[in-house]
Amino acid sequence: MNHNIMLPAPYRILGVTKETKAEYTFRVACDVETRHGQFFQLSIPKVGEAPISVSARGEGYLEFTIRKVGRLTDGVFGLAAGDTLFMRGPYGTSWPLDEFRHKDLALIAGGTGLAPLRSTLRHFADHPGEVRSLHLIAGFKDLDSVLFAEDLARFREAFHTIATLDGAAAPGFEAGMVTAHIHKIPFASFEDYNVAVVGPPVMMRFVAQELEDLGVPDEKIWVSFERKMSCAVGKCGHCKIDETYVCLEGPVFNYTKARGLLD
């Protein structure tokens, strides 16, 4: 009989970081090779499995940032260092780092959309010569929703960073949605560049519209889709859009493909 592609394996939790009231980052002992932007199916105690993107990776570990949504996911937030987390992966496509290298790069994230971009941001912060410039726009609902505060401080030093809050401005944060700040990215001065966008579907649609208005061609835009997935291996059907399976052909898509993906 073939290998069971739905069988999860146990991994030890090395530590838990409370990012916000609703978001926790779990560091898991894992030396499985991953590419930036890929995801795992995590077994959430008392719930089942959910697709969670790798929010950071390091020597012998991976990190996953999980959002507490309702009563159901509470179980996972009771886990601590030393506990076991079951998961399987990695799955899906990744950010095209080879395409990003030696060009200008703009990364636009809404809320937890920063998580799937975080390992890429860390990579370029560690290897500053690999991109010509990096512009980051990270949008959050409010100050209490700000994720990865330490990383953000580092990104502010390493990159052209705009952090913004949906409501009123605060020290270090502009006011307004990410779309209100995209025009500040100096696309006209770039020779060649890419833009990566992650956030809720509505946010990504408006960002893509704004980018188009600014004359950014579709082929320079990359997005990552979040969809419900029970299997992540092309069987359960939840993430399908027409003939495309987000778990198999995504979650990272070039916008030439993504713009035609109508749920």
Added chain:
Amino acid sequence: MGYRMSLPGLDRVMAALGETYDIYAPTASDRGEAPQIRYGRVESARQIELGGQSADSPKSVVFPPLQTMFRFEGGRFEESAADGRGRILFARPCDVNGILRLDRIFLENGGRREYFYDRLRQKLKIFLIECLEGFEGCFCASVGANQADCYDVALRLGGGDVLAAVKNPDFEPFFRACEPCDFTPGSLRGNAKTVRLPAFDDGDLPGIHALPLWGEAAENCVGCGSCNAVCISCSCFDTTDVLYDEKGLSGERRRAWAGCMQEDFALVAGGGNVRKDAADRMRFKVLHKVHGFHRRFGAGHMCVGCGRCDARCPEDISFSGTVDKLAEALKNES
């Protein structure tokens, strides 16, 4: 090799088969409110009910509605035990083609075979029921699913003597006592009902999404998912963990059929839903059944034209009628 036998002769064949196999066929059921034909275990030819279409599809034989995948305890996940017996399925061409659609998803999509489907599928033997006339409401010929070559044995039932075409040599010994004859199953030429299939390119999709017919079709949809449940080619599922203890450290992971017409089908944990209303879900289902699947696999439409979804809908919403209206709308546009 072809064989002729009386109904008692088929009974003797089935009795011998029953020693090795569980046999599933459409049979009279009193499980519903009124007597109806459903798929179930049978032991004799008399139990096979051919006077109408079964209310359910036979997909549960390879893809049970609820299935324990793993049991977990003490930090270990273990696969559920497999039922060791082989299964014989008596099925008409539409349903046989439907199982081939399930194979595409579970055994081919993503380049990897899905273990729990695979282990049931490998034990499945198909006894094709020749179907020359169909039933009210079915439209297999419109979607090219009126013929099925993928069978172990094909049978002509329901008209006096039984004729059998044995394709899989493993089954020859069971029929050796029968009178040899020439028999090749025929196929239905055309159903009473025909459905026009829409022809379009991906570029037409935004316009298709905007058509009013989705809202009109789904106006009364209650999101029960009955259409998905009875569909032979609907393969979607949810997984959930059922717990034996409060801490959630021991329990089982189950999967259950899921339907794209149910409101929460595309709902993500954060509460976002990419298909918020029944019109969106109807459009999604129709386009998957007569466009997306074929686009991906190039092996015919996912819909095999059994018409059970139309028969089962509590609100009389017509899938086939919606496909037909889409074809009409696109014809008008071009």
